[in-house]
Amino acid sequence: MNIVVLAGGRSAERQISWVTGKACKRALEDLGHRVKLIDPEEDLPLRLWQERQAGCEFVWIALHGPGGEDGVVQGMLEWLGLPYQGSGPLASALAMDKLVSKQIFRAEGIPTPEWLVWDEAQPLSWAECVAHLGSPLVVKPSNSGSTVGISIARDEMSLAQGLALARSVSSRVFLERYIPGKEITLSILSGQVFPAIEIIPAQGDFYDYEAKYAPGGSRHLIPCSLSGAGLARCEAAGLRAYQVLGCEGLARVDLRVDADENPWVLEVNTLPGMTPTSLCPDAAAALGWTFTELVERMLQDALQRAASTRPAPSGSGSSPQPA
Known part of the structure; x- marks a missing residue:
């Protein structure tokens, strides 16, 4: 396939987006696809239309933060008829706004601080x-x-x-x-919950930017130290959060778990990082998947969903035709 990878962008997470984008580009090329990496600028709508005219068949979104993870690019791609991986415009916007998502969690009975x-x-x-x-x-x-x-x-x-x-x-x-306790994250791919990861920052109890991306900044425990019952509660809360926001494809749910092993959902990330220190690839590895296999499964999942929602060609079906 001809695939465009969007990476970089204008958000504060630009550098992490580049690492994610380059890693995904390599994996897609290893799978035999022709891949072009694009750093979005103001002319992105025109650029994507030109790429579509030139034969682009799929857009891989490796953007993080506002302008890429908040439904803006997803809506643009919907308008252009270009399939992409991950959640749609509405779910992306809801998950990106932590206040709105917390209000939804509360309304749906999902525990959140x-x-x-x-x-x-x-x-x-x-x-x-x-x-x-x-x-x-x-x-x-x-x-x-x-x-x-x-x-x-x-x-x-x-x-x-x-x-x-x-x-x-x-x-x-x-x-x-x-919430004092444990930092737990769950990766979910179209309803399949990956093994939970317990995150232990190298310094202190705050999983900050340095702990996330610096080599050795944190330890990822798989399996986590929760009991079977505590893990089941986490998985149920995480999957429910994924579902009520309308997420699709790969997403990651971040939780805190208190001393009684009660889960508290913090947020849902609809375009989780895919860097060498990222959590989703680690969780996939616990299932026996390589990074490239994870990318392939994400791509196939997106293509299947695109095929099931693609409108029928004009003039097909049982609609009456003009005389």
Whole structure:
């Protein structure tokens, strides 16, 4: 096939996107496809239309963060009739907005940590925040990934610093109850739940950007240390979160698990990283899949879904034809 890989982009996760894109490009080439890597610019709609006219049959989205993971590119590809891997425009937008997704989780009875939306017009004191959420608390931008802009506040000064950091990434910021316990992530491919990974950061208890992407920044435990019952609760909550947002293809659900092994869903990533230190390839390896096999399964899954939803050619079917 003729495949275009989109990588780079304008978000704060640009560098990670490049690593993901190059790794996926190599895997697709190893599978025998002809692959072109494109760094999206303002002319992306025209560029994709030109690629389609030149024979592009599939677009692999390796973008992370706003502008690539939030449904914008997915909607563009739907308009152009180009198939792609992963979730559609709506699910991508819902998952990218952590505040909206948490509201959906709460409405659907999926456990998620309590939160407060930060209002600049009516700011809360540190004491008021602690009264609502306890201490420490997590400061988060509503629409970023790779832990960009996220911090843990333990006092009034770190709260102010965390708010400034989060606001540098997003105009909408919220505070979330910190759940002491284990960091668990679940990769899901069209309903198939991969082995859970327990993440142990090399330093401290915060799985930050450095812990995610620096060599040796964290350890990934497979199998995780949860009991059978605790793992079953995590898998049920993670799969439900994937389903209620309408996710498709590969996605990753991040959770915290408390001392009683109760799961708390933090977020869903609809375009999870595919770097040498990323979690989804590790989980796939526990199933015996190589990185290339994971990419092939993602591609075939996307093609099957595209074939099942492709409209019939004009003039076919039982619709009455003009005289």
